[in-house]
Amino acid sequence: MEKSLKVVDLFAGCGGLSLGLEQAGFMPVFVNELNDHARATYIQNRVGRHEWLGEAGFSAADVKGMVLDKQFLPSLESRLKGTFGIENGELDLLVGGPPCQGFSGIGHRRSYAVDKEQLPSNHLFQDMAAIIHKLRPRAFLFENVRGLLNSKWTESGTKGEIFKDILGTYQDIPGYSVAYSLVYAKDYGVPQNRPRVLMVGIRDDVGSDIQREGNAEDAISRGYLPAKREDIQTPDLIDLLGDLIDPDYENGGSTTRYPAAARTPIQKLLRTPQAGGTPLKKGDIITEHDYSKHNALVLAKFRAMQTNGGKVPSEFQTKKFAQRLLPAHWGEEGPTITATSLADDYVHFSQPRVLTVREWARLQMFPDWYKFAGKRTTGGIRRAGNPREGIFDREVPKYTQIGNAVPVGLANAVGEHLAKILRPAPKLKG
Structure with a gap:
């Protein structure tokens, strides 16, 4: 069995990026996440296998605090050496997705017209770069939303200036070559479109097969990132979620046991317990499958959308962001949706309701054993904050944790x- 590669995960959220890396042979040795509930989600799903994550010295809330405290990073290096034998420069990978609410489409919906340079979270990429400077990992991965590529610091700024600054910051870290690409999750077997900007830095003494020279905006052809997976079939939503359809579900109620057996490969994979073995059977316990309680008008709207092929009849139309009916089967172009932090953006393809937390998690390919801490959902200023009033703290309920995750x-x-x-x-x- 190959030795695990060691990874430090910054801005880890509920752990989508880490979980995929773990499946690929990486082991998290330190996690940072500002929100208590998202951090609790991350740790509670791992502490049984990686007990050190439950100790104070191997998790932290505030990246900026990690950088400003002159003793923190030296102390962390000492802990990594004492626990894992990792000397400076021997950490395999450092990853991070600094908060993106100022750059995403959802963020624009609730930005309160504040210039992006005024949002403290939009400068955390500099703190991540400072930690890379100190820990000298063999490689690093920066991920963010597509909107980052065209964003401006101010209304009168230049399109793309934010990403130019970010790319320059990471290119200036000595001893690394850097490249990035805009990738789409559906090209890697994920049942949603989900564009993400991925930037990879490889230390100069690592990786003999990658192209050190070339266009920075070409990480895939230069060998820094994987090419589109032609060998993986992206599952239709009926194949992803069909086993969770409870014919006896109640509006506002819960389904606590699997209503059907796993039939498709993706269902069997996501129903496999954390410890391995056979997929959970019909009648076994399922978590996070609670239904929102919709009023009569909303139920009528959803039923009408299902009858009319997704179109919202005129009597139900509002100026609010329009909901979309999820298709049971993708068309020739494959997945056309992106799971967001707003749970009510999409309507179930066969029942008049929005998706449950468990279904939302499956869109991001979280297995069914993965549990989420905190509130199920929230709204208004608690979720969005109000930068104009200096309110930057946001609640991060389960739907938002999942929507913010890397698939x-x-x-x-x-x-x-x-x-x-x-x-x-x-x-x-020889």
Whole structure:
């Protein structure tokens, strides 16, 4: 069995990126996440296998605090050496997705017209770069939303100036070559479109098969990121979620046991227990399958959308962001949706309701054993904050944790690719 590669995960959220990396042979040795509930989700799903994550010295809330406290990073290095034998420069991978609410489409919906340079979270990429400077990992991965590529610091700024600054910051870290690509999760077998900006830095003494020179906006052809997976079939939603359809579900109620057996490969995979073995059977316990309680008007709207092929009849139309009916089967172009932090963006393909937390998690390819801490959902200023009033704290309920995550399947594909770069090629016996 190959030795696990070691990874530090910053801005880890509920752990989608880490889970995919773990499936690819990485082991998390330190986690940072500001939100208590998201951090609790991350830790509670791992502490049984990686007990150190339950100790104070191997998790932290505030990246900026990690950088400003002159003793924190030296102390962390000492703990990594004492527990894992990791000397400076021996950490395999550092990953992070600094908060993106100022750049995402959802963020624009609730940005309160505040310039992005005024949002403290939009500068955390500098703190991540400072930690890379200190820990000198063999490689690093920066991920963020597509909107980052075109965002401006101010209304009068230049389109794309934010990403230019970010790319320059990471290119200026000595001893690394850097490349990035805009990738789509559906190209890696994930049942949603989900565009993400992925930037990879490889230390100069690592990776003999990658192209050190070339266009920075070409990480895939340069070998820093995996190419589109032609060998993986993206599952239709009926194949992903069909086993969770409870014919006896009640509006506002819960389904606590699997209503059907697993039939498709993806259902069997996601129903496999954390410890392995056979997929959970019909009648076994399922968690996070609670239904929102919709009023009569909303139920009528959803039924009408299902009858009319997704179109919202005029009597139900509002100026609010329009909901979309999820298709049971994708068309020729494959998945056309992106799971967001707003649970009510989409309507179930066969029942008049929005998706449950468990169904939402499956869109991101979280297995059914994965449990989420905190509130199920929330709204208004508690979820959005109000930068104009200096309110930057946001609640991160379960739906938002999942919507903010890197899809597990995408993370797994990236992790398998990076593992090949980071592991030395086996020597041929002569």
